[in-house]
Amino acid sequence: MAFTIGAGILNLLIALGLSPLYEGIVRKMVRARIHSRQGPPIRQPYYDLLKLLGKEDMQVSPGRLLSVAPQAAFAAVLLAALLVPMGLGHAPLAPYGDVIVLIYVMTLAAVSVVIAGAGSESPYASIGAGREVMLLLVVEPTVAIALLIGVVQTHSLHFSSIAEWQLAHGLTAPTLFAAVALFLALQVQAGKLPFDIAEAEQELMGGPFIEMSGPKLALFKWMFWAKQVVFASILTAVFLPWPHITPALFGGGDVAAVVAGALAVVVNLVKILVVVVLIGLVDVVVPRLRIDQALNYFLALMFVALVGLALAFVS
Amino acid sequence: MTSQELIDRIKREFGEQVLEAREPAPKAVYFTIRPEAVVRIADYVSNEMDGRFLITAGTDERPLPEGGFRVSHIFSFDKDQLYCTLQARVDGDKPAIDSITPKVRGAYWAERELYDAVGVESRNHPDPRRLILADDWPRDVFPLRKDVPFDLHPDPDPEARPQMAEPPEGATVFPIGPFFPVLEEPAYFRVFVEGETVVGCDYRGFYNHRGIEKMGDSALTYNQVPFIAERICGICGFIHSTCYCQAIEQATEIEVPIRARYIRSIMLELERIHSHILWLGIAGHIIGFDTVLMQSWRIREPVMWLCEKISGNRKTYGMNLVGGVRRDIRKEDYDEILRVVGKVGQELGEVIDAIGGDTPLMMRLKGVGHIPVQDAREICVTGPTARGSDRWIDARTDHPYAAYDEIGVEIKVHSECDVLARTLVRLEETLEAVREIQKAIPEMPDGPIMAEVHEIPAGREGVSVVEAPRGEAIHYVLTGDDNHVYRWRVRAPTYPNLQSVPVMIQGEQIADVPICIGSLDPCFSCTERMEVVDAKTEEVKVYSQQELTELSRSKRR
Numbered sequence: 001m002a003f004t005i006g007a008g009i010l011n012l013l014i015a016l017g018l019s020p021l022y023e024g025i026v027r028k029m030v031r032a033r034i035h036s037r038q039g040p041p042i043r044q045p046y047y048d049l050l051k052l053l054g055k056e057d058m059q060v061s062p063g064r065l066l067s068v069a070p071q072a073a074f075a076a077v078l079l080a081a082l083l084v085p086m087g088l089g090h091a092p093l094a095p096y097g098d099v100i101v102l103i104y105v106m107t108l109a110a111v112s113v114v115i116a117g118a119g120s121e122s123p124y125a126s127i128g129a130g131r132e133v134m135l136l137l138v139v140e141p142t143v144a145i146a147l148l149i150g151v152v153q154t155h156s157l158h159f160s161s162i163a164e165w166q167l168a169h170g171l172t173a174p175t176l177f178a179a180v181a182l183f184l185a186l187q188v189q190a191g192k193l194p195f196d197i198a199e200a201e202q203e204l205m206g207g208p209f210i211e212m213s214g215p216k217l218a219l220f221k222w223m224f225w226a227k228q229v230v231f232a233s234i235l236t237a238v239f240l241p242w243p244h245i246t247p248a249l250f251g252g253g254d255v256a257a258v259v260a261g262a263l264a265v266v267v268n269l270v271k272i273l274v275v276v277v278l279i280g281l282v283d284v285v286v287p288r289l290r291i292d293q294a295l296n297y298f299l300a301l302m303f304v305a306l307v308g309l310a311l312a313f314v315s
Numbered sequence: 316m317t318s319q320e321l322i323d324r325i326k327r328e329f330g331e332q333v334l335e336a337r338e339p340a341p342k343a344v345y346f347t348i349r350p351e352a353v354v355r356i357a358d359y360v361s362n363e364m365d366g367r368f369l370i371t372a373g374t375d376e377r378p379l380p381e382g383g384f385r386v387s388h389i390f391s392f393d394k395d396q397l398y399c400t401l402q403a404r405v406d407g408d409k410p411a412i413d414s415i416t417p418k419v420r421g422a423y424w425a426e427r428e429l430y431d432a433v434g435v436e437s438r439n440h441p442d443p444r445r446l447i448l449a450d451d452w453p454r455d456v457f458p459l460r461k462d463v464p465f466d467l468h469p470d471p472d473p474e475a476r477p478q479m480a481e482p483p484e485g486a487t488v489f490p491i492g493p494f495f496p497v498l499e500e501p502a503y504f505r506v507f508v509e510g511e512t513v514v515g516c517d518y519r520g521f522y523n524h525r526g527i528e529k530m531g532d533s534a535l536t537y538n539q540v541p542f543i544a545e546r547i548c549g550i551c552g553f554i555h556s557t558c559y560c561q562a563i564e565q566a567t568e569i570e571v572p573i574r575a576r577y578i579r580s581i582m583l584e585l586e587r588i589h590s591h592i593l594w595l596g597i598a599g600h601i602i603g604f605d606t607v608l609m610q611s612w613r614i615r616e617p618v619m620w621l622c623e624k625i626s627g628n629r630k631t632y633g634m635n636l637v638g639g640v641r642r643d644i645r646k647e648d649y650d651e652i653l654r655v656v657g658k659v660g661q662e663l664g665e666v667i668d669a670i671g672g673d674t675p676l677m678m679r680l681k682g683v684g685h686i687p688v689q690d691a692r693e694i695c696v697t698g699p700t701a702r703g704s705d706r707w708i709d710a711r712t713d714h715p716y717a718a719y720d721e722i723g724v725e726i727k728v729h730s731e732c733d734v735l736a737r738t739l740v741r742l743e744e745t746l747e748a749v750r751e752i753q754k755a756i757p758e759m760p761d762g763p764i765m766a767e768v769h770e771i772p773a774g775r776e777g778v779s780v781v782e783a784p785r786g787e788a789i790h791y792v793l794t795g796d797d798n799h800v801y802r803w804r805v806r807a808p809t810y811p812n813l814q815s816v817p818v819m820i821q822g823e824q825i826a827d828v829p830i831c832i833g834s835l836d837p838c839f840s841c842t843e844r845m846e847v848v849d850a851k852t853e854e855v856k857v858y859s860q861q862e863l864t865e866l867s868r869s870k871r872r
Contacts, residue, residue: 035609123489127511127825193603194675202497202601203826286675288603290826291511293678 008082008092010265014233015081019225020045022273026280034284045225052218059211065119066211070219073112077226080105083159084230085237087268088261090160098157099147102234106143106189109227110136113198116220117208128207131291132198138298139188142181145305149178150239152312159234163241171240174315177308179239183275184301186235190228192283197291228279229272236271243267316395318344324364329356340565342714343398343778350386350403350412357388357401358418366390366399367708368421368695369780372791372804373433375460376404384410384435388422389778389791393713398778411436421695424814425806432459432528444478447521451475458529459802465526465533480517482507489513489825493522497601497829500839504816504832511825516817520839531803532795537563537771540800541635544790547805548838549630550590551783553582555805556635558781558790561716563637566777566794569766573718575639577759580717581652582625582632583781584748584755588659589618590784591745594836595666598738601833602679607666614662621655624648639765649756660749667742680735684819684831687732691815698786699744700812700835703737705730710782722755734834741784741836773801783808785836809838 024042032039059066082093083102091097114136117129151157153174154165166175188195198207206212212220245264250256289297316324321344322336332352337345348356360366367390374385383406390399405412414437416422426437427446434457437443448458451471456463482488482505492503501522507515527547531540544559545552557579564571592615599607619629625644626632634640644652670676686696691704701708710716711724727743729736775794780787786808795801812835819831 034606036613037609123487127489130511196603197826200603200826202603202829205496284606286604286673287599287679288826289675289678290824292824 003088003090004092004095007086007088007090010088011081011084011086011092012078014086014269015078015226015229016222018269019222019229020049022229022276023225025273026276026283030277030280031284034281045221049218049222052213052221053215055214057214057216059213061119061121061211063119065115067216069112069116069119070212070216070223072115073109073223074219076105076109076112077223077230080109081226081230084233085159085163086233087237087265089163089264094158094160099151099159099162100157103140103144103147106227106231107136107140109223110140110189113208113220116212117198120208120211122210124204124206125208125210128198128200128204128210131200131204132208134291134295135188135195135198135298138295138302139185142298142302142305143185143189145302145309146178146181146185147234149174149305149308149312152309153315159238163238166239166241167244172315174308174312175239177305177311179235181301181305181308182231182235182239183278185298186228186231186275187279187282188298189231190279191224192279194282194286194289195294197288197294200288202288228276232272232275232279233268235275237268240271316392316397318342318397321392321395321397321399322346325356325360328359332356339776340568342396343400343565343776345387345400345402345776347402347404350405353386353388353401353403354413354415354418357390357415357422360390360399360401361415361419361421364392366392367692368419368425369398369778369787369789370791370804370806370810371422371425371429372802373429373435373459374793374802375433375462378461382406384433386412386429386435387791388415388419389789391713391780393708396714398714398780400776400778405435409436410434411438413438414440416440420693421811421814423694424810431457433457434460447524449522449524450477458526459532463529465529477519479503479505479519480515483515485509486514489828491828491832493519495829498832498837498839500837502813502837502839504828506820506825506828508825513820513823513825513828516820518813518816520813528803528805532800535800536798537800538636540803541637542633544805545631545633545635547807548783550593550838551586551785551788552631553586553635554781554783554788555790555807557583557717558779558788559792559803559805560635560637561779561781562777562790562792563771563794563800564777565779566775566792567771569638569768571639571766572763573721573760574643574762575764575766576716576718577721577755578640578644578764579635580719580722581644581752581755581759582622582634583717584752585618585622585625585656587748587784588656588745588752589615589622590836591741591748592618592659592663594741594784595738598830598833601829602676604676607670611666614659614666617655618659621652624651636765637771638768639763641765643764644759653753653756656749656752660746663742663745663749667746670738670742677735679827679830680733680738681731682733682735683823683827684734684737684834685732686815686819688730690818691732694815694818695811696786696815697811698783698808698836699737699740700786700815702726702728702740704732710780710787714780716779716781718755721758722751724751734830737834744784771798785809785838786812807838809835813837 023045028039028042083091083097085091114129114132117125150162154162245260247256247260250259318338326333332349333346335347369389369391372387376385383404386403388401414426426440429435431446431448453469453472456469486507486509489506489508493501503519505517541556545556547555592611596608596611623629634642686704688705691701691706709726711719727740729739771794773794773796778791780789789806791804792800793802820828
């Protein structure tokens with residue numbers, strides 16, 4: 001119980017408190033640098049959130065769906081943050097939720113975006129919602145298949161067992177397939193180019209988010225940043241859990257356990273940063289794809305993931 | 316074909332339908348024809364002789380001795396470097412002339428504007444809706460008639476309604492505009508979609524018509540007009556002032572000194588460079604590729620500084636006057652000009668290489684926004700839009716002006732007809748502009764930059780074409796008394812190009828519509844000739860359409 005609470009607080013701190021920092025680093029160090037720009041300060045995303053949270057909430061379309069959607073999406077990502085290990089080996093809610101729960105919770109976050117679009121009367125929002133559904137239908141199965149690869153290899157639905165199995169068996173081919181599929185799907189999950197097709201500022205003026213303003217917009221932005229970190233952590237802590245930091249490295253004992261735990265969390269944070277920077281890098285060097293091109297791309301990726309799954313069954 | 320052969324051929328073919336043939340300036344032929352024959356002759360000129368329709372100018376000549384209204388359909392024979400103008404005179408309370416649009420598709424907007432502006436109706440026009448005037452402008456006030464003062468504020472027509480087309484059965488409306496963030500200027504494309512696929516489109520623009528033509532032929536003198544003309548467009552303003560001055564110079568046979576012609580060419584090419592690079596950035600932004608935007612605008616910025624150094628202004632140089640230019644290019648600036656454009660050329664070369672190897676970018680540009688060669692010919696699109704569709708037209712070689720004959724121009728043409736082709740045409744043209752400047756600077760002769768201009772006689776006509784970055788700008792002038800131009804007709808390059816949008820986006824995805832429209836490098840302000848009104852209020856108030864209209868009117872008065 002103590003672990004659940006402690007790790008829970010840690011994970012929420014990372015997902016909520018540090019995710020804007022990651023975004024700020026990407027904007028300043030990656031985006032602005034490639035643009036030959038000075039860029040905003042690294043703490044800018046925090047300012048953005050503060051400003052938006054204090055602003056007036058403008059809503060034109062009637063109905064409660066628009067208010068519920070950002071809250072549902074935000075809550076779903078917070079819950080997901082508690083279902084994923086972030087360096088400590090176990091997820092905070094490990095005894096209560098597993099891979100299957102995570103898949104449901106993450107889908108809820110994506111569906112909330114669709115609800116936000118469907119709740120608005122703007123034609124841009126409904127087209128954006130339609131595109132989000134199409135993306136959802138190809139990306140969520142890809143993620144699920146990637147996670148299933150881990151499950152099939154280890155015969156366990158728990159992230160901690162999957163991570164332990166990886167540490168024991170080294171990098172296998174199916175794991176590699178899963179990691180690639182997860183990484184590429186992450187681009188969509190984080191709402192980054194070339195797959196920000198549902199928002200498509202230049203075509204749909206924000207799509208589902210066209211009527212989001214003030215606190216609602218802040219929640220959605222925060223949700224995307226947190227989601228990016230949570231998903232990156234599945235990749236770094238579950239499928240690529242190296243280097244393995246054990247208390248034994250520090251001579252054993254209680255102090256060593258604390259040191260090892262702290263170091264593992266820090267190492268995981270650095271690994272997340274690498275993933276986030278890579279995502280940010282892809283984001284600046286490609287144009288947006290059309291929805292049909294994106295669907296084809298993900299159908300191909302789904303096939304790759306299925307090959308990985310077949311390999312996992314065979315081995 | 317020489318101008319004499321053209322005159323002979325038209326006279327032989329149509330006999331007494333042709334009342335008069337004139338060639339007041341070399342290579343500019345004017346036919347006065349009977350109004351009944353206008354469709355037959357226009358059909359012959361356009362479809363038999365492959366003349367390219369440029370624009371229609373309507374002139375209210377009731378105060379003049381001839382009386383009535385003069386309708387001038389201006390055509391161009393590009394290979395022969397000839398202008399051919401068909402003029403017919405119509406009269407009466409409700410003047411009307413047969414529409415040539417069924418035979419000459421390019422006249423589609425020009426004839427609608429003819430009615431809006433001077434009230435000459437085009438009989439049998441397939442789509443006689445209002446084009447340039449506001450929806451609630453009164454039905455019986457035609458602003459370019461001479462009895463309408465330039466500062467008239469008529470009461471709005473209370474029964475006016477927007478006349479937009481309704482979507483076909485089963486399709487829904489996807490509105491792009493009237494203010495769409497990517498286009499950044501007012502234009503309303505009412506796109507009809509089935510799912511994500513475009514099945515049709517209707518266009519309404521000209522939301523903020525500024526009435527610059529009216530101002531030019533009523534309130535301004537000959538040498539004031541170039542400064543207003545330059546403000547028609549915020550990017551390629553210099554082409555408009557050049558074009559206007561050239562039209563006057565042609566009408567009155569003013570010989571512009573060679574150094575002034577070189578300076579015009581150099582400024583025009585500098586404008587082409589910064590305009591094309593600006594476009595490249597915007598095109599990148601439209602498809603979500605902001606790195607292209609940031610990098611290309613970084614490359615462009617030194618050109619703006621250079622223009623500021625030469626003219627005192629980043630844009631809107633204010634250098635043109637009838638008869639030459641007001642400001643010389645200093646010899647000590649030559650090196651810097653060569654250095655800046657050389658650097659731009661080199662950096663742009665790197666960008667072109669990078670673009671060629673970018674697969675996702677190619678996926679968005681290739682095969683998108685197809686304008687078939689036949690449609691490009693019939694709609695009479697111009698500039699890179701035409702040259703991307705295998706049309707070998709470029710005013711710099713078709714109607715040589717400024718110093719282009721001396722410098723020499725290589726036309727860049729691609730035949731793929733898609734967005735990629737238009738992109739490549741623009742990029743190659745930018746490099747070509749760099750080469751032209753590098754050639755022009757060392758060989759620019761010394762000498763005066765201004766011809767001596769005496770009084771400008773009345774009743775002379777001139778037509779001039781300038782190759783703007785977006786296509787051809789056309790100015791037609793009829794000189795008048797008292798140091799005033801009697802009629803000044805402007806056609807901006809985006810005017811014909813925008814008419815190709817329905818062809819281009821038919822069957823495309825919604826996602827491709829912005830880049831398709833963007834690939835024209837549309838300059839709505841050129842066609843709009845608009846006015847920006849900035850209204851600031853402290854209180855939050857929701858305005859009705861009526862109140863907004865009144866507010867905008869009260870601000871303008």
